Amino acid sequence: MLxxxxxxxxxWSILVVGQLRDRTLRFGELHRAVTGISQRxxxxxxxxxxxxxxLTRTVYASVPPRxxxxxxxxxxxxxDAATALGEWAAAHREEIGDNRRRYSDAHPPRSRS
Amino acid sequence: MLxxxxxxxxxWSILVVGQLRDRTLRFGELHRAVTGISQRxxxxxxxxxxxxxxLTRTVYASVPPRxxxxxxxxxxxxxDAATALGEWAAAHREEIGDNRRRYSDAHPPRSRS
DNA sequence: CAGGATCCGGGGGGATACTG
DNA sequence: CAGTATCCCCCCGGATCCTG
Numbered sequence: 005m006l007x008x009x010x011x012x013x014x015x016w017s018i019l020v021v022g023q024l025r026d027r028t029l030r031f032g033e034l035h036r037a038v039t040g041i042s043q044r045x046x047x048x049x050x051x052x053x054x055x056x057x058x059l060t061r062t063v064y065a066s067v068p069p070r071x072x073x074x075x076x077x078x079x080x081x082x083x084d085a086a087t088a089l090g091e092w093a094a095a096h097r098e099e100i101g102d103n104r105r106r107y108s109d110a111h112p113p114r115s116r117s
Numbered sequence: 118m119l120x121x122x123x124x125x126x127x128x129w130s131i132l133v134v135g136q137l138r139d140r141t142l143r144f145g146e147l148h149r150a151v152t153g154i155s156q157r158x159x160x161x162x163x164x165x166x167x168x169x170x171x172l173t174r175t176v177y178a179s180v181p182p183r184x185x186x187x188x189x190x191x192x193x194x195x196x197d198a199a200t201a202l203g204e205w206a207a208a209h210r211e212e213i214g215d216n217r218r219r220y221s222d223a224h225p226p227r228s229r230s
Numbered sequence: 231c232a233g234g235a236t237c238c239g240g241g242g243g244g245a246t247a248c249t250g
Numbered sequence: 251c252a253g254t255a256t257c258c259c260c261c262c263g264g265a266t267c268c269t270g
Contacts, residue, residue, distance in 0.1 A: 006128060006153055008206040008213050013131055015122040031232050040119055042264055047233060057216035068231045069270080078212065085205045088198040093121040099191065100121050103170035144252050155244055160253065181251045182250080234269075241262080249254075 011056060016041055016049045018086045021075065024059060025083055028074040058082060124169060129154055129162040131199045134188065137172065138196055141187045171195060 011017055016038070023029060023037045035046055050073060053059045058079035064070040075083070124130055129151070136142060136150045148159055163186060166172045171192035177183040188196070 005206050005210050008210050009128040009131060009203065012206055013126040013128050013202060015119060015126050018122060018126055035232095043233075044265090045263060048263090055217055055220040056213045057220075063232095067270095069233090071232060078209065078216075081209070082205055085198065085201040089126060089202060090122065092195055092198045093118050093125055096191065096194070097118050097121050100169045103191075104168055107168040107170075148252095156253075157245090158243065161243090176252095180250095182253090184252060232270095234267105236267085237265090239262105239264095242260085244257105244259090246257085247255085250252095 008056075011052055012058075012082055012086070013089075014049070016045055017053060018090050020046070020049055020053065021058065021079060021082060021086045022090050024073060024075045024079070025087070028072045031071050031073070034073065053079070121169075124165055125171075125195060125199070127162070127165075129158055130166060131203050133159070133162055133166065134171065134192060134195060134199045135203050137186060137188045137192070138200065141185045144184050144186070147186065166192070 019038045019041070020034060023034060029037065031046070031050075034050075035041065035043065038046065041049075050059070050061065054061050057076055059073050059075050062072045062074070064072070132151045132154070133147060136147060142150065144159070144163075147163075148154065148156065151159065154162075163172070163174065167174050170189055172186050172188050175185045175187070177185070
């Protein structure tokens with residue numbers, strides 16, 4: 005279960021799955037939709053999700069090539085939990101930022117005497 | 118938000134927060150409750166969650182020392198999303214295990230020709 | 231366009247030993 | 251009991267360049 009949680013709890017997985025709610029996206033679209041993700045991490049994340057059966061990868065033999073990613077039924081069952089976590093993070097981003105700053109002030113880094 | 122998601126999406130965070138639903142636990146109790154976590158990772162996880170204001174750390178000046186961890190109000194608001202993800206992982210552990218095995222068979226590792 | 235390959239530095243995370 | 255302190259290895263993950 006730790007292995008499973010390590011994948012579905014991953015921040016990139018959560019953001020990618022969230023983007024695929026109700027729609028199919030291509031690699032480049034996902035890359036643009038998920039801010040901050042590198043090409044490499046997007047590829048690795050998609051491979052993991054495909055391996056675990058959360059999404060399907062469809063290759064169209066056209067030129068230029070098209071690859072589309074779609075949630076499977078299993079992937080859709082994760083959608084609610086994943087977006088809940090994502091929305092929680094977005095909703096409390098500022099509050100947590102404040103908390104971190106307060107913590108830094110209360111627990112100053114060790115200064116070299 | 119990536120930073121926040123990196124913490125609340127972390128597998129250890131999710132399991133720790135889940136254990137603190139409706140109760141206060143000591144360090145050792147948490148260590149036993151969260152299977153597989155090392156002492157070091159438990160400490161680091163608890164520090165992060167404390168820093169972000171998701172739980173409080175209470176030290177009792179007794180001997181032997183007691184340290185208790187309790188969810189804050191903010192931490193409680195994460196509870197639903199976190200346990201949803203945890204339960205999803207537990208519920209689909211076997212199915213995902215199957216998927217991984219099937220994927221391994223369909224995508225055999227490169228053999229040195 | 232959708233990646234694969236490679237290089238590389240930083241940090242995650244276990245094991246172990248020690249302390250207030 | 252509840253950590254802290256090291257050591258150390260591995261892998262994450264970004265940057266860059268290359269390919270079908």
